[in-house]
Amino acid sequence: MMTLATDDAGLDRLDASRVKLRDAAHFRAVIAANEAVARAQQDLRAAVLAAREAGESWTVIGAALDITRQAAQQRFGR
Template structure:
């Protein structure tokens, strides 16, 4: 018996996301985790391009709630 695999359905009207802001957060966390000013600016840039708190949390390696609690009042 062979198992058929389905190809994933990709919406044709979904725009591709630019991951530049996401990568910037990851780079700041890896390079200088104690530098809050640079991290705040990276998170602010990510929010400005429309990234959700879930996306930002993944970049930070934390939960959505923790990311939002830490940065929302500063960047929103």
């Protein structure tokens, strides 16, 4: 016999007749923006790695990011 997982959030106790239904557009927009930030962070890491492999200094990378050489090295260094 299969057992269903319990609902720890309490959603199983909601009275659907009393719940105000709302459009989930804002929720989806927040998720999409968060995913875009994660992709941008991955792209930035890849760009910094490529710049370092091409011989760019931490000073140049820091200048491109408008941060100090030390901050760039701390954030992206190995």
